Amino acid sequence: MKLLKNPQLIARQVLLDEAEAIRKVTERLDNRFDDCVNKILSISGRVVVTGIGKSAIIGQKIVATLNSTGTPSLFMHAADAIHGDLGMIQDGDVVIAISRSGNTPEIKVLVPLLKRTGVPLIGMVSDTGSYLACHSDYVLEAYAEREADPLDLAPTTSTTVALALGDALAVSLLVGRDFTRQDFARYHPGGALGKKLYLKVADIYPHNACPSVSVTTPVKEAIIEISSKRLGATAVLHADGTLAGIITDGDVRRMLNRTDDFRTLVAQDIMTVSPVCVCSDDYAVRALEIMQERNITQLVVVDDGILQGFVHLHDLLKEGIV
Structure with a gap:
């Protein structure tokens, strides 16, 4: 075995070959693709994807993508199908x-066994003159002129094209089903992705302290409130309980730069008026975006002018959505 002097040249060529193959497939898209999408949208059952070898692996990924974007699907290995797995195909399905x-x-x-089930058959195939293409009800042309390896043997370009075409199919179906962010969140409740889609400010702020003072509270007491609640800020409220402003650590530092004697000052003298706020029904990821845009670490949670609490950058870090 020899060391390669410049493997990146090989890698670059492989990527260019595969990108070019995908480009060529876009040129071959026609009404056959439309027919496949609309047929799947019209069925009452599932999409059953089958294949063997590397095609089977690609098929499993396509199934995962379809399921996560609102099209119920399952995988059936072509070798196992003739040993009992054909039983998973039901009326209303498409293969x-x-x-x-x-x-x-x-x-x-x-293929003859699939045809015997009576369900529509879609062939995803490079050779449109092949046995599969000729005996399918619908054809998805995953054309790949050659593989990316020098021997033109290892499934590389062909699997990339099939995978990309599967993605195109899934996204088309997603649009056809009017699939929403809320739908996506329902299918992806776990991990950082799910939290970005469903976690709301209301799920976070009740776990925090809620520092607050009135507009007439002496500054010294306001500083004590900030320190005791450990959020780096306190809300300032009018007499009727509505939000008047916020005092942050930064406001305190700016006050000390201006004066050495703050014994006569009250909260409204140093507060930031009309602070940036979020509502309890806002998504947590929106709170994160505001913090990043404004370069701040906490937000006041306000509903109809009434203080609800605080959400801090540390809360979002802890939830794993940063």
């Missing part, structure tokens, strides 16, 4: 069979 050549022995055995 997508993936094969570059469309002529493998497993596919030739499987």
Whole structure:
């Protein structure tokens, strides 16, 4: 085995070859793709994806993408189908069979059995003259002229094209179903992605202290309130309980730069009027965006002018959405 002097040249060529193959597929998109999308949108069942070898792996990824974007799907390995897994196909389903050549022995055995179920068959195939393409009800042309390796043997370009075409199919179906951010959050409740989509300010601020003083509170007491609640700020309220402003650590430092004697000062003398606020129904990720835009670390939570609490950057860090 020899060391390669410049592997990045090989890598660059592979990426360019695969990108070019995807570009060529876009030129081949036609009404056949539209027919496949609309057929899937019209069915009452699931999308059953099948394949063998590397196509099977691509099929599993396509299934995962379809499921997460609102199209119920499942994977059926082509080799297992003839040993009982055909039983997973139900009335109202549609089958997508993936094969570059469309002529493998497993596919030739499987296709007549699939046709016997009576469900529509979509062939995702590079060779539109192949056995699979000719016996499918619909065709997704995943054209790949050659693989990216020098021997033109290892499934590389063909699997990339099939994967990209599967993504195009899933996104088209997503749009056709009017799939929303809320729908996506329902299917992705876990991890940072899910939290960005469903976690709201109301889920966070009740766990924090809620420092507040009145407009006439002496500055010394306001500083004590800030220190005791450990949020780096306190809300300042009018007599009727509505928000008048906020005093932050920065406001205190600016006051000390202006005067050495603050014994006669009250909260409204040093507060920031009309501070940036969020509502309890806002998404936490929106609170994060505001903090980043304004370069601040906390926000006042206000509903209809009434103080509800505080949300701090540390809360968002702890939730893992930063």
